Amino acid sequence: MVSSERPVFAKPTFTAVELASALSELAPRLPRLLWAAAGPKRIDPRLREIVLLAVSEANRCRYCRAAHGELARGAGVTDDELAALRRRRWQELPPRERAAVVSALRRAGFGVPDATPEDAELERHFLPEEVAALAALVDAIRIANLSGNTVDMLLDRLRGAHRPRRDSTLASELAVAALWLLGAVPAAFGVGAAGLLRRLRGGDR
Numbered sequence: 001m002v003s004s005e006r007p008v009f010a011k012p013t014f015t016a017v018e019l020a021s022a023l024s025e026l027a028p029r030l031p032r033l034l035w036a037a038a039g040p041k042r043i044d045p046r047l048r049e050i051v052l053l054a055v056s057e058a059n060r061c062r063y064c065r066a067a068h069g070e071l072a073r074g075a076g077v078t079d080d081e082l083a084a085l086r087r088r089r090w091q092e093l094p095p096r097e098r099a100a101v102v103s104a105l106r107r108a109g110f111g112v113p114d115a116t117p118e119d120a121e122l123e124r125h126f127l128p129e130e131v132a133a134l135a136a137l138v139d140a141i142r143i144a145n146l147s148g149n150t151v152d153m154l155l156d157r158l159r160g161a162h163r164p165r166r167d168s169t170l171a172s173e174l175a176v177a178a179l180w181l182l183g184a185v186p187a188a189f190g191v192g193a194a195g196l197l198r199r200l201r202g203g204d205r
Helices: 016-038 045-059 062-074 079-086 095-107 118-125 128-159 170-191 193-202
Strands: none
Touching: 016 128, 016 170, 045 062, 045 079, 045 095, 045 128, 062 079, 062 128, 095 118, 095 128, 128 170
8 A cells, every 4th residue: 555645855954943053153153254255365266166066965955056056157167077066976076176075075964985084185285274164164055055955845845745854843944944035035146046047947856
């Protein structure tokens, strides 16, 4: 007998309490985040977008994947490199970028088989302040990823497509969605609404 019960939403998500905790942990490191994005010795935009896209692909956030795919192209990432990121073929990246991606994925909670030990590889390619800035970037994109996934969980709840995670409530999902929109709307204009919409229509969930 086939069960008619809806499947549980499978992507990583936040409750409102988890989001508040993640934001409070990130807040003291906002200066590092700003340094990484716009400081006098900022993280190279190409490297930054490769790291942000790699984590977004791992967390399966369709909004961040679309946005950072567009931004990565603008930063000089080729279509072949984008394909390698989406297929998780990290070995095809240059050594410095590969080290940053492997470290970022480990920090975001994803194992990377057959990778060089994280600390040794990072120290070979990055200064200590760059390592700290990359860590802040990873924590920030993880917040964006899981918040975006929570928006999709809310949409699926309303459509009846999937069941939400057991400890999630409608009120919690609405709170996360409201906070996510505060950042997503300006970001969409920054990326370019037309390009972002094109990627969302053509991308998978």
